[in-house]
Amino acid sequence: MDNRVYYGEYSLRHWIDLILKENIILPDYQRYFVWNEKKVKTLIDTFKNKQFVPPITIGAFKDGNSNSNLILDGQQRLTSILLAYLGLFPDETTYKKTLEKFASENDEPVEEDEELFDNVYEWTFKSLTEKGRNKEVILEKIPEGNYKKIDFGIDENFLKNTFLGFSYLVPQITDEKIQQKYYSSVFRNINIQGEALLAQESRASLYFLDKSLVDFFNPTFIKSFTIRNVSNISKADFVRFLSLLSQYRKDGNSNRIARGYKQQMEKYYEEYIYSAVGENSSALFPDFVSVFPNKEFKERFENLDQTITSLEIPKEFTSIIDMDIFLFGLIYSVVFENKTIKLGEKESLKAKLTAKIAEFKNDNSHTKAPGALKYLKLRIDSSISIYKDYENE
Numbered sequence: 001m002d003n004r005v006y007y008g009e010y011s012l013r014h015w016i017d018l019i020l021k022e023n024i025i026l027p028d029y030q031r032y033f034v035w036n037e038k039k040v041k042t043l044i045d046t047f048k049n050k051q052f053v054p055p056i057t058i059g060a061f062k063d064g065n066s067n068s069n070l071i072l073d074g075q076q077r078l079t080s081i082l083l084a085y086l087g088l089f090p091d092e093t094t095y096k097k098t099l100e101k102f103a104s105e106n107d108e109p110v111e112e113d114e115e116l117f118d119n120v121y122e123w124t125f126k127s128l129t130e131k132g133r134n135k136e137v138i139l140e141k142i143p144e145g146n147y148k149k150i151d152f153g154i155d156e157n158f159l160k161n162t163f164l165g166f167s168y169l170v171p172q173i174t175d176e177k178i179q180q181k182y183y184s185s186v187f188r189n190i191n192i193q194g195e196a197l198l199a200q201e202s203r204a205s206l207y208f209l210d211k212s213l214v215d216f217f218n219p220t221f222i223k224s225f226t227i228r229n230v231s232n233i234s235k236a237d238f239v240r241f242l243s244l245l246s247q248y249r250k251d252g253n254s255n256r257i258a259r260g261y262k263q264q265m266e267k268y269y270e271e272y273i274y275s276a277v278g279e280n281s282s283a284l285f286p287d288f289v290s291v292f293p294n295k296e297f298k299e300r301f302e303n304l305d306q307t308i309t310s311l312e313i314p315k316e317f318t319s320i321i322d323m324d325i326f327l328f329g330l331i332y333s334v335v336f337e338n339k340t341i342k343l344g345e346k347e348s349l350k351a352k353l354t355a356k357i358a359e360f361k362n363d364n365s366h367t368k369a370p371g372a373l374k375y376l377k378l379r380i381d382s383s384i385s386i387y388k389d390y391e392n393e
Contacts (some may be wrong), residue, residue, distance in 0.1 A: 003182070006168040012047070013159040015056075016080060016085050019125060020133050024069045024078075026124055028214070029187070029204040033079050033123050037089050037150065040080040043154045044334045047162050053077065055165035058162055059183050062174050071298075072169070072187050084152045088133055090120040091148040099285060126191075180208050181279070181340065203239065203269065210277035214296050217242070217273065219304040226317045227323055236323060243272035244380060245284070245332045248284040254377040261375055267332070291336060304334040310343045313351065320370050324379040325357050327385030339391040349390045356382050 010018070018024045046053055056074030060067065071078065083089055087299065097300050118127040131141040171179050184205040207217045217239055225236035261268040268284075275282040291296060306331065317323040333339045341349070359365045360382075366375050 003172060004170045007165070008168070009055075009163045011087070011160050012081055012085075012164060013166060016082055016159065019078060022129060025070055025118055026126060026261070027070045027072075027183070027187075027208070029208055030071065030075055030124065033076065033078060033090070033125070035076050039076075040083060040089065040150070041070065042151055043077060043080045043259060044154060044326045045086050047164075048158075052271070053164055055167055057167050057169065058254060059169040059186065060171070061177055061179055061183065069168075070183065072183060075124070077164070079376055080123050082128065082163075084150070084154055086149055087149055088128075088139075088142065088147045089150045090118065090123045090127075090146065092120050104186075116379050118146055124290065138203075167318070169275060171363075177209065184209060188321050203266070204275045206277070209273075209279060210297060213277060215301075216276070218258040219301050219305075221301075221308070225322060225323065226315070227317050236327075239273065240330050241267050241327060241337075243269050244327065244376075245336055246272060246285045247290070248332065248384070249291060249308060249336050250284070250379060254380050257377055257380065258373055297335070300335050300338055303340065304331065307334055307343070308340050311341065311346045319361070319367070321360050321379065323364070324376075325353050325360070325386075327383070328380050329383035329385070332384050333391055335388045337391075341387065342390045345390055349386070352386050353383075356386065 032318060043053070043219075054074070056078060057072040057247050059070045059072050061070050080186070083293070132138045167182075171182055173179060187202070187205045204218065207214045222236050223240045226238075227234045244257055248254055258265065258268050258335065271280070271282050272285055274280040275285045276288045278288070281287075292300075311330075313326050313330070314322075329342070360375075361377070366378075369375065
């Protein structure tokens with residue numbers, strides 16, 4: 001594909017105007033804003049000291065009759081400039097306190113009111129531009145509680161006389177899928193300043209190679225599943241479940257699952273995504289449409305979501321062992337086999353799942369190396385076997 005690249009620079013004032021007017025936008029697969037206040041201040045100081053700041057990378061994207069300019073690299077920098085201009089910072093501490101305050105006042109768990117709160121855990125500058133297209137309107141619509149005020153001593157003179165460079169990619173093709181493939185490659189090869197992408201964040205750009213499957217790889221209901229231990233919190237990786245179970249579906253057992261990918265599981269997940277979106281066939285996985293005719297998956301996902309609720313499957317786990325035993329067999333039965341579960345026997349089912357978890361956790365070798373393929377296969381086999389006994393005919 002013949003591509004053109006243009007180079008230049010804009011004043012910070014112009015960059016802010018581009019954001020507020022939505023002349024440049026974030027692609028859906030971009031990560032959330034992850035910089036802390038100190039890094040924002042450091043960036044502003046870097047500008048003030050006339051030091052080098054890496055340029056922004058923008059890509060022209062043609063979708064039918066519309067044209068968009070996608071921010072491929074530089075979200076953290078541009079967001080920091082916008083926040084410094086507005087004098088705001090999405091603050092996790094005050095956000096937590098606000099939710100706790102309302103919970104106490106209402107004496108019941110609080111569900112976030114999107115009209116009142118911007119979720120600072122999943123925040124991008126879109127939260128601000130949706131409120132208005134200028135500073136005054138945005139500040140008027142900022143509720144007390146989940147932002148705090150900052151002042152880095154910038155004024156209009158600074159914004160008009162400080163410049164940030166850019167590279168502007170213009171693919172010479174209008175085919176949406178080819179453009180998306182090109183930008184996915186660009187995005188995944190960019191090293192975002194100071195904050196390397198997590199594997200799941202980088203992988204997300206591949207989902208858009210087939211927009212009809214974006215919700216397949218990253219459904220809303222799976223986002224509430226987490227593993228919480230003493231040191232950190234991690235979210236469920238749905239593509240992990242899909243790829244492993246897809247190979248199980250093709251082979252009929254776990255014997256060859258991820259063989260040869262022990263140290264390269266991300267490549268394994270990518271191979272599954274490419275096979276599902278039709279970019280490359282794979283000997284590991286069945287044809288996507290043979291499992292999901294006409295790419296229809298939404299009804300199965302709705303059934304999975306409802307079954308999770310009906311069975312009262314926990315959303316927070318203490319280890320990957322717990323999560324795998326509860327979810328592998330359930331996802332396989334409902335999503336891959338298109339079966340339903342005997343909800344009236346949920347207590348018996350959950351007792352067996354809990355007993356299997358306890359059995360595995362009593363094995364020190366298993367708990368010390370749960371990522372080892374032999375233990376992963378054990379969990380897949382065990383979970384599928386348990387759920388199979390509770391499938392409706």
